[in-house]
Amino acid sequence: MTDIERIIGRLRESDLVRIHPPAGQPVFPEGIEAPNELTEFYSLCGGVDFLHAKSRSYAEYRVLPPAEVVDIGTATCLEAATELPLSCWFAVGEDDNGEHAAIDLHRSRLGQCYDVFHESFWDPASATIIAATFAEFLEKLFARGKSYWFDDGFEGRFFEDAPMRGTD
Numbered sequence: 250m251t252d253i254e255r256i257i258g259r260l261r262e263s264d265l266v267r268i269h270p271p272a273g274q275p276v277f278p279e280g281i282e283a284p285n286e287l288t289e290f291y292s293l294c295g296g297v298d299f300l301h302a303k304s305r306s307y308a309e310y311r312v313l314p315p316a317e318v319v320d321i322g323t324a325t326c327l328e329a330a331t332e333l334p335l336s337c338w339f340a341v342g343e344d345d346n347g348e349h350a351a352i353d354l355h356r357s358r359l360g361q362c363y364d365v366f367h368e369s370f371w372d373p374a375s376a377t378i379i380a381a382t383f384a385e386f387l388e389k390l391f392a393r394g395k396s397y398w399f400d401d402g403f404e405g406r407f408f409e410d411a412p413m414r415g416t417d
Contacts, residue, residue, distance in 0.1 A: 252384040253289045260391060265302060269295035275318035277354065281337065284360040286383040287352065291315050297387075299395060310344050310395035312387065317343075321351045325367045334373050338363065341383070344395055351376070352383055362386040364398050364405075377405040 250258075260266045272295030274288060295315060298308035317340065322330030324340035334355060341362070342350035353361040360383050363376040379398040380386035389397045398405050 251289060253286050253293065253387075256384060256387045256391065257290070257293050260297060260387075263391070265300045266391070267298040267300060267308070269297070269314060271295050273315050275315040275339070277339070281354050283354060284352075284383060286360060287341070290383065290387070299390060308345065310342060310390060312342050312390070313340060321349065321365055322371075324349050324351075325365065330371075334358075335371070338365070338373075340365075342386070342390070350379065350386065352386075364396075379405055 257268070260268055271292060274291050275283065277283065290312075296317075297312040299310040301307055301309050317324075319340055320330050321335055321338040321340055322328050324343075330336050330338065334353070337355035337358075338351040338353055340349045341352045348367065349365045351363045351365045353359065353363065360381070361378055362380040362383065362385075364379050365376055377398055380389060393400060397403060
C-alpha cells in the first residue's frame with residue numbers, strides 16, 4: 250500500500266472529511282510533470298473537503314479538484330505566472346478565506362508544498378515551505394487541521410532557504 254492509499258483510507262474513515270469521486274487529472278503545460286503522489290491522489294479521488302468541526306456544513310479547507318489545479322498566479326489573482334519559480338507552482342489547496350497552498354512542479358523541488366498569501370505571492374521568498382511532499386501535506390492537514398503551518402511548534406522554512414534536488 251502506498252502512502253497516498255493509506256492516507257485516503259484514513260480520510261475515508263473520518264466524518265469530518267468529504268472525499269469527492271475521481272474526476273480526471275490536472276492538466277499542466279507541456280514539459281511540466283506531476284509527482285507520482287499527485288497523480289495517484291487524483292486517480293483515487295477528485296479532491297477532499299476538510300469540514301468545519303462544529304457545523305460540518307462547509308469546508309474549512311479543500312484539496313482542490315483537478316480542474317481547479319492551475320498555476321498559482323491564475324488561482325490567486327487571475328493572472329498567469331510566467332516566470333520561474335512561480336510558473337512551476339500550482340494551487341492544490343484552498344482555505345475558507347481564499348488563501349492557497351501550492352505544489353512545486355519544478356524537477357529540482359518536485360512535490361514541495363508552500364503556503365502562498367495573495368498579498369505577497371509574487372515574491373517567492375515570502376512563501377513558507379509547509380511540506381516536503383504532497384503526501385506529507387495531506388497527512389499534516391488530516392492530523393493537525395487547516396493552516397497547521399501556523400501552529401506552535403511548526404518548523405517551516407522559506408522558499409529561499411529550500412534545499413535543491415538535482416540541478417535546474
